[in-house]
Amino acid sequence: MTLSMLNLMPALPEIFVLSLACVVLLVEAFSKKAAWAYTLTQWTLVGAGVITLFNADGVKTYAFNGMFVGDLMGDVLKLVIYAAAVVAVAYSRRYLHDRGMFRGEYFALVLFAVLGMMVMVSASHFLTLYLGLELLSLSLYTLVALQRDSAVASEAAMKYFVLGALASGFLLYGMSILYGMTGTLQMGQLIQAVDMTHPGLLAFGLVFVVAGLAFKLGAAPFHMWVPDIYHGAPSAVTLFIGSAPKLAAFAIVMRLLVDGLHPAVGDWQQMLAIMAVLSLAIGNLAAIMQSNLKRMLAYSTIAHMGFLLLGLLTDSYAGYSAAMFYVITYAITSLGAFGMVVYLSRAGFEAERLDDFKGLNAKHPWLAAIMAMLMFSMAGIPPFVGFYAKFVVLQALVGAGWLWLAVAAVVFSLIGAFYYLRVVKVLYFDAPHAADIVPSGGSDVRALLSLNGIGMLLLGLMPQPLLALCAYAIEVSLQ
Amino acid sequence: MEFTSLVFYLFSAILLLSGLRVITAKNPVHAALALVLAFFTAGCIWMLLEAEFLAITLVLVYIGAVMVLFLFVVMMLDINLEEMRRGFWDNLPVAALVATLMVLEMATVLSSGYFDYATPLAKPAGYSNTKELGLLLYTDYVYPFELAAVILLVAMVAAIGLTLRRRPGRKWVDPAKQIEVKRGDRIRLVSLAPQKPAAAKAAEEEEA
Numbered sequence: 001m002t003l004s005m006l007n008l009m010p011a012l013p014e015i016f017v018l019s020l021a022c023v024v025l026l027v028e029a030f031s032k033k034a035a036w037a038y039t040l041t042q043w044t045l046v047g048a049g050v051i052t053l054f055n056a057d058g059v060k061t062y063a064f065n066g067m068f069v070g071d072l073m074g075d076v077l078k079l080v081i082y083a084a085a086v087v088a089v090a091y092s093r094r095y096l097h098d099r100g101m102f103r104g105e106y107f108a109l110v111l112f113a114v115l116g117m118m119v120m121v122s123a124s125h126f127l128t129l130y131l132g133l134e135l136l137s138l139s140l141y142t143l144v145a146l147q148r149d150s151a152v153a154s155e156a157a158m159k160y161f162v163l164g165a166l167a168s169g170f171l172l173y174g175m176s177i178l179y180g181m182t183g184t185l186q187m188g189q190l191i192q193a194v195d196m197t198h199p200g201l202l203a204f205g206l207v208f209v210v211a212g213l214a215f216k217l218g219a220a221p222f223h224m225w226v227p228d229i230y231h232g233a234p235s236a237v238t239l240f241i242g243s244a245p246k247l248a249a250f251a252i253v254m255r256l257l258v259d260g261l262h263p264a265v266g267d268w269q270q271m272l273a274i275m276a277v278l279s280l281a282i283g284n285l286a287a288i289m290q291s292n293l294k295r296m297l298a299y300s301t302i303a304h305m306g307f308l309l310l311g312l313l314t315d316s317y318a319g320y321s322a323a324m325f326y327v328i329t330y331a332i333t334s335l336g337a338f339g340m341v342v343y344l345s346r347a348g349f350e351a352e353r354l355d356d357f358k359g360l361n362a363k364h365p366w367l368a369a370i371m372a373m374l375m376f377s378m379a380g381i382p383p384f385v386g387f388y389a390k391f392v393v394l395q396a397l398v399g400a401g402w403l404w405l406a407v408a409a410v411v412f413s414l415i416g417a418f419y420y421l422r423v424v425k426v427l428y429f430d431a432p433h434a435a436d437i438v439p440s441g442g443s444d445v446r447a448l449l450s451l452n453g454i455g456m457l458l459l460g461l462m463p464q465p466l467l468a469l470c471a472y473a474i475e476v477s478l479q
Numbered sequence: 480m481e482f483t484s485l486v487f488y489l490f491s492a493i494l495l496l497s498g499l500r501v502i503t504a505k506n507p508v509h510a511a512l513a514l515v516l517a518f519f520t521a522g523c524i525w526m527l528l529e530a531e532f533l534a535i536t537l538v539l540v541y542i543g544a545v546m547v548l549f550l551f552v553v554m555m556l557d558i559n560l561e562e563m564r565r566g567f568w569d570n571l572p573v574a575a576l577v578a579t580l581m582v583l584e585m586a587t588v589l590s591s592g593y594f595d596y597a598t599p600l601a602k603p604a605g606y607s608n609t610k611e612l613g614l615l616l617y618t619d620y621v622y623p624f625e626l627a628a629v630i631l632l633v634a635m636v637a638a639i640g641l642t643l644r645r646r647p648g649r650k651w652v653d654p655a656k657q658i659e660v661k662r663g664d665r666i667r668l669v670s671l672a673p674q675k676p677a678a679a680k681a682a683e684e685e686e687a
Contacts, residue, residue, distance in 0.1 A: 011622075018629060025636065064622035105640035113635045119626060131626040138630060142637035148644065204588045 007063040010070035013048045013078065014118050020044035021111035028104020038093065041107040042086055045114065045277060049082045056158065058476050062124065066186050069124035073254070073324070073477035076469060077121050077247050080328050084244040084335055085114050090448055091339040092236030094441040098347035101146055107147075110240065113139035124259065126175045126185040129252055133171070133216065136248060137164050140241055144233040156232025159267035163215070163225045171212025178261075187260035194263045203267045209256060210236060210271045217249045219305045220278035227286075227291075230298035235345055235352065238294060241336035242301060243331045250327040253312060254320065258478065260476030265315050272313035277408055279306030284416035293351045296419060297337055303416055304330050310402075310409055311393040319396035320478070321471040326389040328466065329377075329459060333386060336374045336452035340367070343449055346440040354423065359432030367439065368427045370453030377456040379420035380413055385459035392467065493522040507553045515546050529602065534608040534628075629637055 008015065020040065028037040055077035062068065089110060096102040116139060119132030134177070141164065145157030179185055181201055182193035182279035194202065215222040230238050257268050283303025290296035308330070311323030344351035344367070375383035390413060397406045439446070459466065497520065500513035518541045525534040615626055 022632075064617045067620075067622045084610050103640070105636055108636060109633070109640070112629065112636075115629065125623075127620070127623045128626065131623055131630065135626065135630050135633060138633050138637065142633070143641060145641055148641060204585070 010055065010061045011062045011068055011122070013052045013121070014115060017044060017048050017111060017115045020047070021108050021115065023473070024111060025104060025108045028108070030073065032117035033108075034104055037104040037107045038089070038102070041089060044111060045082045045086045045089075048114075048118075049079055052078050052082070060477065062154070066188060067125040067128045068122050070122060071477040072473040074121045074251065076473045077251050077324075077328075078118055079248050080331060081114060081117050081121070081244045084112060084247070085096075085240070085341070086430050087448060087452070088236075088243055088333050090440045091229060091335070091342050091441070091445060092239060092443070095234070095236045095342045097245045098345075098440065099147060101234065101236070103146075106146060109143050110141045113143070113240070114244070117244060120255075121251040122246040123252065123255055124187045126179070126187075129255060130168075130175070132173065132248075133252065133384055134168065136245060137168070139401045140237075140245070142239065144229065149406045150234070152232045153234055156229045159225060159232075167215035167222070168214050170208045170215070173211075174205045174208025174212060174430075177201070177208065181205065187255060190260045191262055194261065199264075199267075202264050206261060206264055206267050207271070209261070210268055210275075213249070213253050213256065217246070217253070217305045217308070218302055219309055220282040220302060221275070223279065223282065223302045224458065226302055227295050227298040230301070231240055231292060231295045231352075235294065235338065235342045237351065238270060239335065239342055242297070242334045242338055245329055246301075246305075246327055247327045250323065250342050251307065257312070259319065269313045269315060269432065273402070273405060276306045276313065276405065279303060279309065280409060280412040284412045284419075285431055289356045289418045290419075291354050292352055293341060293354050293423070294338075296354070296423075297334070300416070300420075301334065303412065304378075306412075307390060307393055307409065310397055311403060311413045312449070314396045314400035314402065316396060316400055316401060317471070317474055317478070319393075321467070322389075322392040322396045322475040324470040324474060325463075325467055326393055326415055328470070329385045329389045331379050332452065333374055333456060334458075335447065336370070336456070339377070339449055339452060340371050340374070341439050343439050343445060344437055345368075346438055351437060354426055355425065356437065357426050358430040360437065361428045364439065368451070370449055371427055372424045373453040373456050375420040375423045377460065379417040381417070383460045384456050385463060386456070388460060388463040388467070483527060487524065490520050490523050490527070494524070507558050508550065511546060511550050511553050515542050518542050519547065532609055532612050 021044070024037050024040050024044070027040060028034055035425045052075055055070065056072060058072045060069065060071040063070065089107070093102070096106060113136050115322055116132050116134075116136030118126060119135060121132075123129035123132055141157055145154060147153040176186070178190065181195060181198065182190055184190055184193050203331070211222060215225075218226040230242065233241065257265075261268065279302050283299045283301070283306060287296050287299035287303070290299060304326075308323050308326050311319045311326055313319070316320075341350075341352055344356070357371070360371070373384065377386035380386045380390040382388075390409075394406050394409060397409070488492055494517055496686065497513045497516040501510050502522065504510040518537055522534040522537040522542075526533075
């Protein structure tokens with residue numbers, strides 16, 4: 001075996017991010033200047049984006065003996081992951097400073113988490129998929145726990161770690177059953193080797209795989225960790241967890257269920273349908289009762305993941321690309337919403353209760369307008385992008401003949417609109433809160449947040465380019 | 480029954496029993512020792528499967544290094560297991576019911592006989608499992624191998640990031656700063672006007 005057989009070129013972004021993550025570690029250790037680590041992290045992500053952009057040619061290439069696959073779907077998702085990470089790190093700069101978390105390790109761990117997501121996105125082998133997942137999870141557990149003196153954060157990290165380990169165990173057990181059946185761990189070979197003469201055993205392995213995936217997505221009934229971790233983690237970490245990893249989770253669902261286990265589509269369609277309805281119901285109903293904004297957004301995440309599953313279970317190009325569009329726009333919206341929580345928090349004060357946002361319009365009308373735009377988008381009110389995301393998913397769903405699911409999704413979305421609109425009501429119609437809200441962070445963060453909010457509107461007015469890109473990426477990648 | 484099957488069932492029984500002891504033992508040291516036994520028996524089963532490298536690694540790494548370290552930690556810490564286990568008996572009925580149901584369901588599916596493979600051919604004499612593993616690990620599986628290395632690096636960063644902290648108020652001195660010190664930092668020369676001691680002054684006045 002020679003080096004050319006390894007075919008390192010498709011994995012160049014991964015190699016770049018790994019090398020620079022190690023440099024970030026060293027820079028902070030020797031210079032003692034965390035600001036350098038911050039700058040280097042941002043440039044690393046931008047550089048990885050440039051490399052990925054030049055590598056993206058729409059041709060499906062395998063590397064490392066079929067363990068790694070580079071295709072357009074992966075490249076698009078990776079680009080969004082870099083962007084989400086850049087924005088998340090930029091939003092949280094001041095927050096980290098105020099809480100003593102502005103350290104080199106934080107940025108190195110963010111880069112390692114991004115590397116884990118990239119590996120997951122490009123995995124075409126059970127082993128690499130699992131290792132990427134573990135790399136991401138380990139980095140996230142540590143990020144949650146990094147604020148050592150906070151009892152809430154430590155508790156959240158512990159819960160996340162224990163439940164995450166359990167879910168990894170489920171996933172591994174399912175994979176081992178599938179390996180026992182087929183004798184291969186590679187998705188491309190698996191799809192041919194899957195034996196439909198033993199549907200019981202196949203479904204058995206599939207159940208464990210789907211349960212593990214559902215946990216990572218945060219879909220009901222494997223959602224119990226989401227509110228506690230979103231609430232307990234430092235807001236800057238919640239901001240990161242709530243955005244980019246959802247894209248990676250979408251990618252591994254596509255790789256495992258569509259690339260690898262497509263012959264068992266009848267089985268996983270039913271499982272996803274049940275999980276989608278449960279997620280929509282639990283997410284939307286439980287969010288109504290929350291008085292903490294982070295917790296409310298956590299439940300809303302569960303509901304959004306239900307919508308994502310609806311797109312995936314249609315088993316059509318339209319459905320997959322709708323799900324991809326949904327997850328990309330959701331990641332951007334979630335960045336904005338949690339970004340606002342981080343921006344309005346300052347040293348010794350967390351703007352995370354709904355009451356803290358009372359009458360924000362009186363003091364900061366522009367911030368209130370951005371927050372309102374984000375909430376409208378999450379609720380799915382036209383002309384914001386959330387409406388189109390929901391619309392294309394429902395369209396695909398009806399096209400595939402799942403009318404009752406579409407009706408259920410619409411009903412639960414209407415229920416969900418209540419709590420998003422309640423936030424808008426709190427912003428505009430409630431008497432200003434006694435404690436004065438002072439935004440932290442510089443004008444650059446303010447500009448980025450404004451862009452994020454206006455982006456919801458712009459993407460909603462012109463969803464076509466992104467929709468077309470998703471549709472094209474799915475079509476070239478699923479040959 | 481062949482001799483190897485007999486040995487296999489014997490080891491499996493020991494493995495299951497010791498696994499059970501790990502979670503039921505009252506004394507954490509006993510639990511750790513039961514885990515050592517479980518690892519060792521698992522190593523023996525791997526040896527039966529002719530995976531000698533894995534078997535030896537399990538014994539060397541897990542028993543030799545990890546579990547010994549773990550035993551020390553368990554002995555150092557004062558863990559009150561009774562306190563931690565308070566909810567155990569309350570939750571047992573529900574947990575037992577769910578577990579029994581799951582085991583029965585899994586047994587129904589898995590007993591379909593799909594896993595009845597033909598006995599694999601015996602490897603020729605001089606076949607080295609370790610060599611084959613090494614060849615595969617550094618060629619076909621180099622990507623996952625590197626990823627595993629990255630995960631270990633992250634574990635290291637995490638361990639240091641979570642435990643290392645600089646507490647205020649410690650009397651620690653930076654040696655570099657200590658040798659950089661100048662004479663002027665430590666000694667202040669003050670010129671004082673010459674003065675006579677008070678007693679001598681008094682004597683002088685008396686004389687006068």
